[in-house]
């Protein structure tokens with residue numbers, strides 16, 4: 001390989017790594033598994049080691065640390081926005097359930113939810129009025145995207161009750177909006193978005209809210225930062241309460257009392273997945289009783305009372321093959 005070819009290959013690797021890092025660090029919406037990122041990063045390191053002259057100061061190999069977007073104010077999450085542990089088989093899901101300490105002999109009740117493939121957001125209300133919205137960021141620090149979120153119709157500007165509450169959920173782009181947007185981008189000569197999740201992330205990262213306003217984003221809310229203001233004592237009851245407050249919640253949730261019910265729900269939505277108006281990348285299974293959620297608590301990153309069952313990837317990630325060394 002000549003130095004010129006190495007330079008070209010390095011540029012391609014850098015643009016991929018920068019995009020993936022943005023998705024991961026800024027919107028918690030990685031479009032590739034960490035292993036793909038790591039292998040590609042190593043290829044860039046090898047390439048730059050073989051051809052030191054091609055290293056650029058802005059190469060991912062030269063910069064470390066924070067990648068929140070310039071132009072957006074940082075918002076600390078007083079109550080961290082957790083992620084979810086993943087399982088990839090029913091057997092692993094059963095292990096998760098078996099690991100939960102037995103609840104004084106009473107079997108756990110679970111709430112099954114579709115895992116919406118968007119990006120996590122947090123909405124804060126004071127006396128029932130929407131005052132601030134942010135991205136999840138790294139779970140501790142997000143970006144203030146209030147102005148962009150105000151343009152999304154499914155986000156209530158005023159709740160049905162004048163309460164103080166912080167609600168978390170997923171912002172997503174419906175499949176139909178994604179297809180229309182990519183057609184428009186093709187017409188305008190812009191690069192199409194790879195998937196609805198990236199399109200949602202790209203649409204929320206706009207500094208100009210008018211651009212966001214035209215992207216037809218929507219939301220499904222599914223969690224509150226602090227349960228104290230709610231009446232319900234279960235996850236399923238909380239969803240119904242959020243709906244009564246004015247939030248959009250996904251209607252396909254279902255309470256399950258045994259593993260067979262969970263298996264059935266997973267089978268049903270594995271079938272229905274392609275017909276849904278929005279993307280899902282799995283199923284979230286949560287302990288239904290909020291008091292049990294609290295007592296089970298969380299690790300630094302994920303709750304002990306919830307797990308994501310991930311669908312098998314639709315197409316295997318194409319990993320860049322080893323570069324031919326001449």
Ligand SMILES: NC(=O)c1c(N)nc(OC2CCCC2)nc1O[C@@H]1CCC[C@@H]1O
Nearest residue numbers: 082083113114115116120170222223284
């Ligand atoms: N994507 C989803 O549909 C979804 C969901 N239905 N429910 C939760 O519950 C949270 C609550 C505390 C930890 C996980 N999280 C979801 O998505 C998470 C948020 C951050 C990373 C995942 O996208």
